Amino acid sequence: MDLNERTKKVLQAVIDSYIQTGSPIGSTVLAKSYDFSLSSATLRNIMAELEELGFLMHPHTSAGRVPTEKGYRYYIDSLISFDREAQGITEQLDQASPLQGGDLHHLMEEASQFLAKLSRHTGVVVAPAEPEGTFKHIEFVRLRGNQVLIIFVTNTGTVLNKLVDLDEQITQHELASFSGYLDEELERHTLAEVRQRLLEKLREEKASFMRLLEQTYRASQEVQERDSDKLFIGGASQMFETPEFADVEKMRSLFRAFDDKYKLLKLLDKTSKAEGIKVFIGSENPFFEIQGCSLVVGNYQAGNVVGTLGVIGPVRMQYKQVIQVVDYTSRLLSRILDERLQRGIER
Amino acid sequence: MDLNERTKKVLQAVIDSYIQTGSPIGSTVLAKSYDFSLSSATLRNIMAELEELGFLMHPHTSAGRVPTEKGYRYYIDSLISFDREAQGITEQLDQASPLQGGDLHHLMEEASQFLAKLSRHTGVVVAPAEPEGTFKHIEFVRLRGNQVLIIFVTNTGTVLNKLVDLDEQITQHELASFSGYLDEELERHTLAEVRQRLLEKLREEKASFMRLLEQTYRASQEVQERDSDKLFIGGASQMFETPEFADVEKMRSLFRAFDDKYKLLKLLDKTSKAEGIKVFIGSENPFFEIQGCSLVVGNYQAGNVVGTLGVIGPVRMQYKQVIQVVDYTSRLLSRILDERLQRGIER
DNA sequence: CTTAGCACTCAGTGCCCAAGAGTGCTAATA
DNA sequence: TATTAGCACTCTTGGGCACTGAGTGCTAAG
Numbered sequence: 001m002d003l004n005e006r007t008k009k010v011l012q013a014v015i016d017s018y019i020q021t022g023s024p025i026g027s028t029v030l031a032k033s034y035d036f037s038l039s040s041a042t043l044r045n046i047m048a049e050l051e052e053l054g055f056l057m058h059p060h061t062s063a064g065r066v067p068t069e070k071g072y073r074y075y076i077d078s079l080i081s082f083d084r085e086a087q088g089i090t091e092q093l094d095q096a097s098p099l100q101g102g103d104l105h106h107l108m109e110e111a112s113q114f115l116a117k118l119s120r121h122t123g124v125v126v127a128p129a130e131p132e133g134t135f136k137h138i139e140f141v142r143l144r145g146n147q148v149l150i151i152f153v154t155n156t157g158t159v160l161n162k163l164v165d166l167d168e169q170i171t172q173h174e175l176a177s178f179s180g181y182l183d184e185e186l187e188r189h190t191l192a193e194v195r196q197r198l199l200e201k202l203r204e205e206k207a208s209f210m211r212l213l214e215q216t217y218r219a220s221q222e223v224q225e226r227d228s229d230k231l232f233i234g235g236a237s238q239m240f241e242t243p244e245f246a247d248v249e250k251m252r253s254l255f256r257a258f259d260d261k262y263k264l265l266k267l268l269d270k271t272s273k274a275e276g277i278k279v280f281i282g283s284e285n286p287f288f289e290i291q292g293c294s295l296v297v298g299n300y301q302a303g304n305v306v307g308t309l310g311v312i313g314p315v316r317m318q319y320k321q322v323i324q325v326v327d328y329t330s331r332l333l334s335r336i337l338d339e340r341l342q343r344g345i346e347r
Numbered sequence: 348m349d350l351n352e353r354t355k356k357v358l359q360a361v362i363d364s365y366i367q368t369g370s371p372i373g374s375t376v377l378a379k380s381y382d383f384s385l386s387s388a389t390l391r392n393i394m395a396e397l398e399e400l401g402f403l404m405h406p407h408t409s410a411g412r413v414p415t416e417k418g419y420r421y422y423i424d425s426l427i428s429f430d431r432e433a434q435g436i437t438e439q440l441d442q443a444s445p446l447q448g449g450d451l452h453h454l455m456e457e458a459s460q461f462l463a464k465l466s467r468h469t470g471v472v473v474a475p476a477e478p479e480g481t482f483k484h485i486e487f488v489r490l491r492g493n494q495v496l497i498i499f500v501t502n503t504g505t506v507l508n509k510l511v512d513l514d515e516q517i518t519q520h521e522l523a524s525f526s527g528y529l530d531e532e533l534e535r536h537t538l539a540e541v542r543q544r545l546l547e548k549l550r551e552e553k554a555s556f557m558r559l560l561e562q563t564y565r566a567s568q569e570v571q572e573r574d575s576d577k578l579f580i581g582g583a584s585q586m587f588e589t590p591e592f593a594d595v596e597k598m599r600s601l602f603r604a605f606d607d608k609y610k611l612l613k614l615l616d617k618t619s620k621a622e623g624i625k626v627f628i629g630s631e632n633p634f635f636e637i638q639g640c641s642l643v644v645g646n647y648q649a650g651n652v653v654g655t656l657g658v659i660g661p662v663r664m665q666y667k668q669v670i671q672v673v674d675y676t677s678r679l680l681s682r683i684l685d686e687r688l689q690r691g692i693e694r
Numbered sequence: 695c696t697t698a699g700c701a702c703t704c705a706g707t708g709c710c711c712a713a714g715a716g717t718g719c720t721a722a723t724a
Numbered sequence: 725t726a727t728t729a730g731c732a733c734t735c736t737t738g739g740g741c742a743c744t745g746a747g748t749g750c751t752a753a754g
Binding site: 038039040041042045059060061062063 | 726727728729730733734735736
């Protein structure tokens with residue numbers, strides 16, 4: 001789209017102003033508050049042109065202009081620049097000094113709240129699909145006669161566990177030696193590889209621990225499905241702060257979406273392949289139930305493990321700021337996870 | 348409060364009707380839809396009397412009557428009866444056949460959603476302050492040189508873990524023998540007792556594992572604080588279904604309260620000592636931020652471990668039904684937990 | 695004690711009107 | 725040729741007003 005410089009400036013001014021105030025922008029207001037050295041009449045012409053092109057629209061005849069989704073798109077793709085102020089913001093964010101961490105879940109929850117607090121919208125974080133780190137230790141604890149608790153430990157201190165019923169009687173001693181055997185076989189592999197190797201073992205081996213091995217394999221699958229892909233939502237009540245959602249109906253469908261975490265997960269998952277920060281504006285958003293919302297998502301990663309995080313807010317949001325916050329948080333989270341990973345690998 | 352039979356019936360009819368429809372009840376409507384064999388004028392007198400006593404009120408001169416909190420209180424304490432229909436409901440609830448369980452957290456989350464679904468309001472479940480079951484096994488896994496993961500396992504298959512840094516070098520072999528020692532010392536004690544005993548040991552012993560023992564003690568404390576008292580909220584969006592909350596302001600403060608789980612927890616904790624189902628109506632509710640809401644709470648328990656669960660909804664809620672749902676769910680959860688406990692102890 | 699009747703109150707609705715903001719178009723201007 | 729001033733027109737918003745209907749309180753009769 002080739003707009004001349006002046007037209008771009010007008011578009012930017014309209015969108016900036018609309019994002020700020022939330023009310024449609026008229027030509028006179030625009031002429032006064034921005035220094036275009038142009039009369040309102042000229043601005044009217046330009047705005048009419050922008051409307052023609054689909055960047056702006058008219059709620060009704062005698063109202064000012066409002067950005068369309070296409071307008072926002074162009075604004076984000078071509079009009080806002082980050083570089084200049086980026087450092088300032090980053091420092092400011094550093095000051096906020098968040099994320100104590102501790103346990104992984106706790107960290108994710110904190111992150112979602114951090115996002116919410118800084119963006120003043122709703123923050124979401126999807127836990128990594130794959131636990132960080134590599135296999136370190138497996139432990140079998142016999143509870144009742146044939147009830148065994150299988151515990152996986154990674155080198156970053158993540159603990160996954162699953163309770164299984166065994167047909168056969170196996171002594172604690174046998175369990176211990178089996179665990180020792182597996183420890184050696186599996187150490188330093190990622191959990192995905194562990195699953196794979198267990199499966200291979202299962203195929204080749206005809207040993208006595210066959211049944212236990214099978215249960216272990218199953219556990220390794222389930223444990224992962226259960227613990228991965230958890231969704232953390234922070235500051236959902238922030239949604240109420242935006243006048244856009246004064247409508248109760250809208251709010252309702254929004255919170256319905258939050259309740260139904262599963263769907264939201266799937267949406268966020270789709271985006272997780274892409275690099276960098278992505279912005280979905282209004283209906284671009286593939287999750288129809290939260291249409292009327294924009295979504296700013298990014299990834300975080302540690303090693304080859306990837307998770308998604310982002311902000312959900314009204315279409316009229318301070319994209320510049322929110323994008324920076326999401327970007328910052330994703331880096332921050334990556335760094336924290338990386339440190340944990342390093343500590344684990346170091347030895 | 349001594350009301351005569353007729354007056355009671357009128358009060359009940361008014362409240363029933365108001366709960367159903369949500370709009371104030373006038374004398375003529377009352378005379379028509381209920382079979383009192385009384386004229387509207389008489390009903391007017393009775394209603395005036397009930398207003399005098401503080402059970403009903405007038406939004407404005409030309410409006411019908413609405414129950415006051417005192418009215419609801421009386422309604423719940425003296426007017427509704429459960430026995431007759433109780434079985435019917437129970438069966439119906441059994442049909443809903445919920446709560447697959449699995450992991451404890453998952454069970455709690457399911458329970459909160461179950462409450463929400465059946466009550467058509469918001470369900471909350473507080474995880475037990477104390478993990479169920481008794482100590483079964485402790486495991487130390489060395490990750491890096493002096494970084495050790497301490498894992499507690501109970502006989503019901505609950506796994507708690509904490510990562511600690513150790514000053515001294517201890518071999519995996521030494522760790523194993525220490526774990527064996529603790530296993531014997533601590534088996535069959537509740538986690539609270541385990542903490543106590545660790546503390547005692549810490550005082551008397553001057554052994555080489557002193558430092559590790561201390562860390563273990565600390566871990567046993569932290570692990571518990573972290574994992575206990577988690578709050579699960581289900582079906583928060585149901586709140587939007589009630590016309591009472593058409594006001595966005597109200598909704599806002601409500602969801603603020605949900606965001607701030609910690610406060611909600613404290614509130615629910617206070618109630619956890621009491622037996623049976625408790626109902627807090629409107630401002631009786633000690634948690635001012637959700638005033639205008641009623642709270643129906645109950646406890647569940649397994650062994651000596653107690654948790655709280657309940658429903659949050661508008662003051663105008665179907666108390667009878669909700670009370671039954673909460674009651675049913677608390678029994679159900681107790682039973683499920685008890686079974687897990689039994690299986691653990693059985694051996 | 696109950697009931698019928700009547701005057702009164704008040705929220706809610708629909709309607710009209712004026713004010714205000716903003717546009718689109720045309721004609722004048724640099 | 726691009727910009728500007730002027731003007732008629734459109735549409736929202738909010739206040740004011742009257743009307744309606746549900747419901748009450750009171751009084752007097754059954």
